[in-house]
Structure formats: C-alpha cells, structure tokens
Amino acid sequence: MNKKEDGTDRRDFLQSGLLGTAAAGLAITSTSHVTAQTVPDAAEPEVTNEVDVLVVGGGTAGHVAAIQAGRAGAKTLIVERNSQLGGTTTTGGVSFPGLFDAWGKQVIAGIGWELVKESVELDGGELPNFSRVPQRHWQNQVYTNQFLYAILAEEKCAQAGVEIAFYEFPQTVSKTDGGWQVDCVGFGTKRRVRCKQIIDCTGGAEVVGMLGFPRLREEERQPGSFLFMLGKEHQPGRDLNQRLHRLYVHGADSTNSRTATEANMTGRKSILARVRNEKKRLMHLQPETGFRESYRIQGETLITVNDYTSGRVFDDAISNAFYPVDLHTKTGVRPKPLKPGKVPTIPLSALIPKGSRNIIVAGRCVSSDRLANSGLRVQASCMGMGQAAGVAATLAAKAGSTPLEVPLAEIHSLLREHGQIIPGKA
Numbered sequence: 494m495n496k497k498e499d500g501t502d503r504r505d506f507l508q509s510g511l512l513g514t515a516a517a518g519l520a521i522t523s524t525s526h527v528t529a530q531t532v533p534d535a536a537e538p539e540v541t542n543e544v545d546v547l548v549v550g551g552g553t554a555g556h557v558a559a560i561q562a563g564r565a566g567a568k569t570l571i572v573e574r575n576s577q578l579g580g581t582t583t584t585g586g587v588s589f590p591g592l593f594d595a596w597g598k599q600v601i602a603g604i605g606w607e608l609v610k611e612s613v614e615l616d617g618g619e620l621p622n623f624s625r626v627p628q629r630h631w632q633n634q635v636y637t638n639q640f641l642y643a644i645l646a647e648e649k650c651a652q653a654g655v656e657i658a659f660y661e662f663p664q665t666v667s668k669t670d671g672g673w674q675v676d677c678v679g680f681g682t683k684r685r686v687r688c689k690q691i692i693d694c695t696g697g698a699e700v701v702g703m704l705g706f707p708r709l710r711e712e713e714r715q716p717g718s719f720l721f722m723l724g725k726e727h728q729p730g731r732d733l734n735q736r737l738h739r740l741y742v743h744g745a746d747s748t749n750s751r752t753a754t755e756a757n758m759t760g761r762k763s764i765l766a767r768v769r770n771e772k773k774r775l776m777h778l779q780p781e782t783g784f785r786e787s788y789r790i791q792g793e794t795l796i797t798v799n800d801y802t803s804g805r806v807f808d809d810a811i812s813n814a815f816y817p818v819d820l821h822t823k824t825g826v827r828p829k830p831l832k833p834g835k836v837p838t839i840p841l842s843a844l845i846p847k848g849s850r851n852i853i854v855a856g857r858c859v860s861s862d863r864l865a866n867s868g869l870r871v872q873a874s875c876m877g878m879g880q881a882a883g884v885a886a887t888l889a890a891k892a893g894s895t896p897l898e899v900p901l902a903e904i905h906s907l908l909r910e911h912g913q914i915i916p917g918k919a
C-alpha cells in the first residue's frame with residue numbers, strides 16, 4: 494500500500510508536484526544561495542576615500558592598472574560606470590584578446606596574460622602556440638570566456654587590495670596640494686576621492702578631457718560593433734567556428750550618454766529587423782556597442798604610423814605592441830600586416846597628457862596618430878599599457894613626484910618583477 498494519510502497515492506502526489514513546478518516555471522533548474530556582506534554605512538549617501546592611486550574605468554587597460562598598483566603596495570580605488578570589469582573585453586564581448594606574441598615568441602605578458610591564461614585554463618579552453626607564426630594574425634588571438642574573465646578580474650582586484658566602485662563616474666576633478674580631489678556620483682552614492690595619482694582608462698580619456706588637456710578626435714571615426722549570434726548557440730571562449738556575428742554601427746560615438754544611447758538603440762533595432770527578416774532565433778547579444786575609436790590624448794610624445802610600422806624602440810619604451818594596422822571603414826577592413834621582425838613599442842611619454850602632472854592614461858586613448866592607433870588599440874597592448882601605468886603611478890605616488898619623473902630603470906625593474914616583458918629585451 495502506498496496511500497498517504499489524505500487518501501491520495503504517491504503517484505498522484507508526484508504528478509501534482511510536477512504540475513506545480515511547471516506552473517511556477519521550469520526555466521530555473523536549480524537555486525543556490527549566497528549572502529552579500531553588509532556594506533558599512535550603506536544608508537549614508539556620501540562616502541570619502543583617501544587613496545594613492547585612483548583608476549577611472551575598469552576596462553581592458555583599467556583593471557590591469559589597478560591590480561598592478563595594488564600589488565605594488567599602492568592604496569588603490571577603481572571607479573567603473575558599468576557593472577563589471579573588463580570593458581570592451583567583457584561588456585563589449587570582444588573576448589578574443591590579441592596579440593601577446595610576435596614572430597614566434599611572446600612579447601607581452603604580465604598581469605593581462607596571467608588573467609587571460611588563467612581564464613582559458615579554468616574554462617578548459619585552448620591557448621595558442623606562440624612559437625608558431627600564424628598565416629593570419631587573428632589566429633593567435635586568445636579565445637576567452639568573457640563571463641569568467643570578468644569574475645577573475647574582480648577576484649584579482651580583491652586579492653591585490655583594490656577597492657571597486659561600480660556604477661560610478663567622476664563628476665568634477667580639481668587639483669589639490671598632494672594630487673587631486675575627484676567627486677564621483679553613482680545611484681544613491683556621492684563619493685569624494687582624494688588621491689595622489691589618477692590613471693585614466695576610460696577608453697576616450699574622459700578625465701583628461703574634464704581637466705581641459707588637449708585631445709585628438711577624427712571627424713569620421715571607425716564604426717562601433719554590436720556582437721550577436723542568430724540561429725546558432727554561442728559558446729563563449731571556444732574556437733573560430735563559434736565566432737559571433739558583427740554588426741557595424743557607423744557613426745557610433747562613445748562621447749557621452751546620449752551618443753552611446755543612440756548607438757546602442759540603432760544597433761539593437763537593426764538586429765531586431767534581421768530576426769524578423771531571417772526568422773532565426775536571437776541566441777546571443779552583448780549588452781552594448783563596442784566602440785573602436787573616440788578621443789586620443791595629445792601626449793608628451795605622439796606615436797606616428799611610421800614609428801609603429803618601423804618597430805621603433807623608443808628611449809622610454811615601457812611596453813611592446815603587436816597587430817597589423819587595422820582601420821575599419823564603411824567598406825570593411827583590410828589589415829596591413831607589419832613587416833617580418835618588426836615589433837612596435839609604446840613610450841611612457843605617450844601615456845602622459847601634454848603639460849600635465851599626476852595623471853597618466855592607458856588603453857586605446859594612447860597618444861598616437863590615427864593609423865598607429867588602429868594597431869595600438871588592441872587588447873594585449875592596452876593591458877601592457879595598463880600595467881606600465883600602474884607601476885609608474887605607484888612609484889610616483891610613493892616618491893611624491895609625477896609619472897614622467899620616475900626613473901625609467903625603476904619602472905622597468907618593477908614591471909619585470911611583476912612578470913612583464915620589457916621592450917628590446919624580449
């Protein structure tokens with residue numbers, strides 16, 4: 494006998510149980526629990542930070558800069574206006590960073606490589622063999638899982654003692670005796686930051702712009718891209734067959750919230766039209782447009798396309814870079830590979846806004862002409878710049894000087910200690 498006390502039998506019970514679950518929705522297959530720590534003074538809308546280094550923008554260059562500063566002993570805060578670290582690598586979905594190698598050997602390593610390698614290994618993915626020179630440059634890009642990458646970046650920030658402030662951005666920046674006062678806003682939060690050094694990793698050098706230092710911008714910029722997948726499942730971090738569809742959004746402009754809103758809505762509307770026309774399911778869509786180009790700083794040095802393609806080793810080189818000249822236009826892109834053996838370098842002075850003190854940039858806003866920038870903007874190069882900026886800002890904060898006054902030998906030595914390859918010595 495399998496009768497229950499209320500007279501129903503076990504089979505009835507199981508059936509009604511299943512129906513009950515169906516009514517609640519079968520889409521959720523499991524529930525687990527975790528408890529967030531109570532944020533001290535969460536009800537208090539105004540907070541203050543005193544730090545050595547403030548990193549603005551936690552994207553491709555920014556999180557590496559912050560981890561480096563934290564590991565080198567600087568009290569570090571990173572302010573990121575979105576909800577996760579990684580920027581274009583994660584939120585933009587360009588989760589195939591390149592290029593860490595050139596001509597059969599690795600030329601960029603350090604913290605960016607550590608993260609990329611660890612995320613691929615954790616994901617059971619495959620790393621390229623850098624001793625092989627590929628037929629096409631993109632074959633040595635590293636396919637990473639964007640979701641894992643963002644979480645690992647957070648973990649490494651926490652381990653380095655870096656404080657993270659998501660959903661916030663600077664509203665005003667003013668000079669103080671010892672550096673800067675940066676007032677940031679987020680929803681329900683006003684944050685006053687006093688710092689010795691700023692690292693601007695916003696992609697378009699937004700803090701540099703707020704301070705009134707000159708920036709460069711083209712009348713017509715490269716298109717942005719929305720990455721998505723129609724009709725076929727997308728497997729993050731897997732091989733070329735799993736690559737995403739790319740929608741060029743011409744005129745995409747990351748200058749401010751209004752222009753970025755326009756780019757996002759234009760892209761999504763076009764993808765909706767494709768879904769309707771092609772009658773395919775939308776299987777993957779990044780939350781925002783990836784922007785290739787906006788502002789670049791006018792730095793103490795400007796890297797020209799000739800410097801870039803000739804593989805000039807600058808006297809104050811702090812990082813290598815490697816990628817073809819890669820300018821996207823209305824008619825697509827025709828990458829111009831570098832000549833065999835050439836490895837471009839990035840000088841410290843191209844990260845310093847002209848005439849500035851106590852501020853350094855890293856990422857695609859590096860001081861460069863447009864064609865040089867089309868190669869310099871790629872992710873391994875941005876990560877290399879981020880690490881160098883983290884070192885230079887930390888040493889400047891400790892010495893009470895400015896990044897350009899830090900002896901180059903000290904920058905190289907600390908970079909080497911943290912696993913980076915120094916130009917000319919790879």
Ligand SMILES: Cc1cc2nc3c(=O)[nH]c(=O)nc-3n(C[C@H](O)[C@H](O)[C@H](O)COP(=O)(O)OP(=O)(O)OC[C@H]3O[C@@H](n4cnc5c(N)ncnc54)[C@H](O)[C@@H]3O)c2cc1C
Nearest residue numbers: 550552553554574580581591662696718783856857871872
């Ligand atoms: C569609 C596309 C395809 C690409 N393909 C490749 C490729 O195949 N291989 C490759 O290596 N590279 C590729 N790139 C280039 C590369 O991905 C980017 O140039 C690089 O990631 C830029 O890094 P970044 O750190 O300068 O900026 P981002 O990674 O964009 O980071 C900027 C961060 O700053 C935040 N931010 C901005 N303003 C503020 C503010 N005021 N306050 C707080 N936070 C702010 C943003 O939210 C973001 O997180 C591609 C780029 C695009 C868009």
